[in-house]
Amino acid sequence: MKEIAFMNPSPVYLEFSQASLQALKDNDGLALPLERGANGRLTAGGKEKLISGLQKFLDRKGWQPRARAFCAIGANGVSLRRLTLPASTKEEFQRLLRLQIENEFPLPPDELAWGWHRLGPNGAANKQEVLVAAVRKEVVEEYANVLRACGLTPVFTLAALVRSSLCPQPIDSGAMLDTGDSHAELAMFDNGLPTAVRILSLSAESSVADATVKALGANWSGRHIFLTGANDEIAAQLATRMGIGILCEPLKIESGVGRSAAILGLKKSVEQNGGSPPLVLEVKAKQTGGSFNLSQPHVKKWAVAAAALLCALLVLPFAEALLLKPFLAKKLTRLKAEKGRLATIDRELGFLQSLKQSQPPYLDALYVFAKSAPQGARIEQLTMNRRGEISLRGSMRDATQVTDFRTKLIGSGFLANVAVEEQAPTPDRQKVNVRMSAQWKPVEARAGLAIGPTAEEIEKSKTNKLAQAGGAMLPGGMPPSMMPPIMMPGQMTPPQPARK
Amino acid sequence: MRTLTQREKRTIRLAGVGIAIYLAAFGGFKVWKFLQKKRVDYQQLVTEAQDLKLEVKRYDDKIAVVKKLMESFHLDPAKLTKATVVAEASAAIQKAATSSGLQLGPVRESPARPSSKELASIQFEATGQVQATMGLLNRLETCGYPLIIDSAQITAEPTRPGQIKLSLTIVILDFDQQKTEGVPHA
Numbered sequence: 001m002k003e004i005a006f007m008n009p010s011p012v013y014l015e016f017s018q019a020s021l022q023a024l025k026d027n028d029g030l031a032l033p034l035e036r037g038a039n040g041r042l043t044a045g046g047k048e049k050l051i052s053g054l055q056k057f058l059d060r061k062g063w064q065p066r067a068r069a070f071c072a073i074g075a076n077g078v079s080l081r082r083l084t085l086p087a088s089t090k091e092e093f094q095r096l097l098r099l100q101i102e103n104e105f106p107l108p109p110d111e112l113a114w115g116w117h118r119l120g121p122n123g124a125a126n127k128q129e130v131l132v133a134a135v136r137k138e139v140v141e142e143y144a145n146v147l148r149a150c151g152l153t154p155v156f157t158l159a160a161l162v163r164s165s166l167c168p169q170p171i172d173s174g175a176m177l178d179t180g181d182s183h184a185e186l187a188m189f190d191n192g193l194p195t196a197v198r199i200l201s202l203s204a205e206s207s208v209a210d211a212t213v214k215a216l217g218a219n220w221s222g223r224h225i226f227l228t229g230a231n232d233e234i235a236a237q238l239a240t241r242m243g244i245g246i247l248c249e250p251l252k253i254e255s256g257v258g259r260s261a262a263i264l265g266l267k268k269s270v271e272q273n274g275g276s277p278p279l280v281l282e283v284k285a286k287q288t289g290g291s292f293n294l295s296q297p298h299v300k301k302w303a304v305a306a307a308a309l310l311c312a313l314l315v316l317p318f319a320e321a322l323l324l325k326p327f328l329a330k331k332l333t334r335l336k337a338e339k340g341r342l343a344t345i346d347r348e349l350g351f352l353q354s355l356k357q358s359q360p361p362y363l364d365a366l367y368v369f370a371k372s373a374p375q376g377a378r379i380e381q382l383t384m385n386r387r388g389e390i391s392l393r394g395s396m397r398d399a400t401q402v403t404d405f406r407t408k409l410i411g412s413g414f415l416a417n418v419a420v421e422e423q424a425p426t427p428d429r430q431k432v433n434v435r436m437s438a439q440w441k442p443v444e445a446r447a448g449l450a451i452g453p454t455a456e457e458i459e460k461s462k463t464n465k466l467a468q469a470g471g472a473m474l475p476g477g478m479p480p481s482m483m484p485p486i487m488m489p490g491q492m493t494p495p496q497p498a499r500k
Numbered sequence: 501m502r503t504l505t506q507r508e509k510r511t512i513r514l515a516g517v518g519i520a521i522y523l524a525a526f527g528g529f530k531v532w533k534f535l536q537k538k539r540v541d542y543q544q545l546v547t548e549a550q551d552l553k554l555e556v557k558r559y560d561d562k563i564a565v566v567k568k569l570m571e572s573f574h575l576d577p578a579k580l581t582k583a584t585v586v587a588e589a590s591a592a593i594q595k596a597a598t599s600s601g602l603q604l605g606p607v608r609e610s611p612a613r614p615s616s617k618e619l620a621s622i623q624f625e626a627t628g629q630v631q632a633t634m635g636l637l638n639r640l641e642t643c644g645y646p647l648i649i650d651s652a653q654i655t656a657e658p659t660r661p662g663q664i665k666l667s668l669t670i671v672i673l674d675f676d677q678q679k680t681e682g683v684p685h686a
């Protein structure tokens with residue numbers, strides 16, 4: 001998958017030497033000392049310091065992809081061979097190369113970090129020549145683990161080879177010498193191809209020039225020696241020792257932290273070679289391409305996490321059932337036991353609703369009668385029952401009042417079947433005795449009626465009450481002033497209807 | 501005991517692996533079946549619990565109505581006992597009449613027919629002002645017992661001007677039977 005360009009971090013260029021690590025990222029440089037044990041390996045504490053220092057230097061954000069780290073390693077322990085292989089297909093070539101390495105090198109290919117560079121046909125049409133560089137796998141793996149822990153993807157190559165890219169022109173037949181404080185590295189070239197690399201130990205007794213002359217030998221036929229890390233004086237000494245015809249040329253390189261000849265050469269080589277150095281040392285993990293090695297700590301960690309997640313995914317639904325079922329069952333049993341209360345609620349609701357709707361509207365009926373009664377009417381007896389049957393006995397002034405009274409009762413909407421059962425004048429012809437019957441309407445028909453005093457009537461009655469201090473007050477606040485002009489049995493006043 | 505040849509060792513090893521795979525598959529299937537059954541049971545319980553929750557939720561409205569009615573009637577049906585409710589209701593009616601300002605006349609209690617869903621009926625007469633009479637009619641509903649005024653008769657008291665005579669027949673509902681009855685027409 002192509003990563004988005006702006007997300008790609010810049011590559012890092014590093015050089016692992018015996019005593020130090022140098023790094024260059026963009027224009028920032030870093031130099032860290034390497035703490036090695038007696039066996040030459042990095043110590044645990046040294047690795048931690050190295051990782052910490054590098055992480056700080058890289059300042060990598062968590063969301064950024066891993067940056068490529070091009071690493072140049074020293075020639076210590078490195079073997080360089082030129083191998084001739086028969087022409088073959090790509091797959092066959094790899095197999096043949098491994099066989100040749102197994103044959104030429106003291107260790108099997110699986111124990112080596114090795115790389116190759118095709119040199120071209122060696123004259124015969126069915127042969128091809130490759131340059132193979134190899135070093136113990138542990139050496140490269142140690143560096144690789146440190147770099148991976150810093151979030152980098154390492155690519156290893158030989159420092160002695162990449163330094164040659166700093167030369168103004170390709171070395172045809174010569175050598176490349178890089179001098180340091182305690183040792184120097186010498187790479188020899190023949191016909192433009194590297195033939196050997198040597199580590200030269202420097203001491204007070206043995207100068208750079210002496211060691212180089214000794215390493216090159218008397219039969220060396222090169223004509224040009226490029227020097228890095230050396231001053232003009234050393235170049236002059238070497239030229240003197242090598243004799244006439246050998247040109248010793250010190251290379252001027254940019255100075256600064258993280259700007260060693262190997263790093264600058266590596267950078268130039270990578271840029272010229274399309275993003276990769278010409279010879280890459282690969283360990284087995286790299287050789288297998290997309291596969292991964294479970295023995296690597298970070299791979300192991302992710303593998304364990306993935307396995308744990310998978311297990312959780314499979315187990316959780318069952319675990320939920322196993323763990324929560326007893327609690328849920330207990331709770332459900334308790335709820336079911338309490339479900340009986342729902343039936344009680346139903347029964348109580350039914351009973352209370354029945355009671356409410358069974359309440360006869362006696363007060364409403366009394367209010368309607370009181371409100372409809374004409375002036376001077378007198379009610380002797382009023383009988384009502386819960387079936388709604390009403391009978392009334394009383395007297396009124398004349399027949400017109402009886403008719404009005406009945407009309408008003410019907411007009412109230414509360415009563416049906418209002419009948420004047422008997423209407424007879426009194427013997428003195430001053431009044432009319434009446435006997436009436438009625439039936440209040442069913443509850444559904446009465447539902448929309450507004451029976452009872454209005455707010456204005458209540459307010460007015462309150463005013464009258466104050467005016468007639470000590471005047472009779474009806475239950476529920478119905479004042480006597482609201483009493484219609486009727487004489488109820490015992491001067492009955494209009495009732496206050498029950499209002500729920 | 502003779503040493504096993506490489507071939508025999510390989511055969512034994514393969515047999516061991518085969519048996520192990522069989523046991524793992526068989527045991528795994530059994531365990532999976534067991535767990536699956538547990539899970540199905542659990543899902544069933546969850547569904548049951550959700551149904552019950554919905555059912556209980558539907559009762560929220562009913563509970564509110566019951567509460568409101570109980571408050572308006574001052575009545576808790578659960579606290580009523582059939583053995584004492586007639587005596588308590590009779591006392592409460594007489595107390596309500598007296599506190600309303602009525603003078604009590606004769607009071608008669610008679611057991612109701614069991615088929616009529618009533619416990620008893622109480623007849624009593626009282627004399628007093630109109631206001632007191634209306635007050636009693638109003639209070640009877642909220643005295644805390646399932647009472648219904650069966651009939652009311654209001655008559656003029658010729659011997660006492662300004663006073664009326666009230667004759668009431670009150671029935672005490674049998675709440676145990678009435679609870680399941682439908683709403684009667686009133």
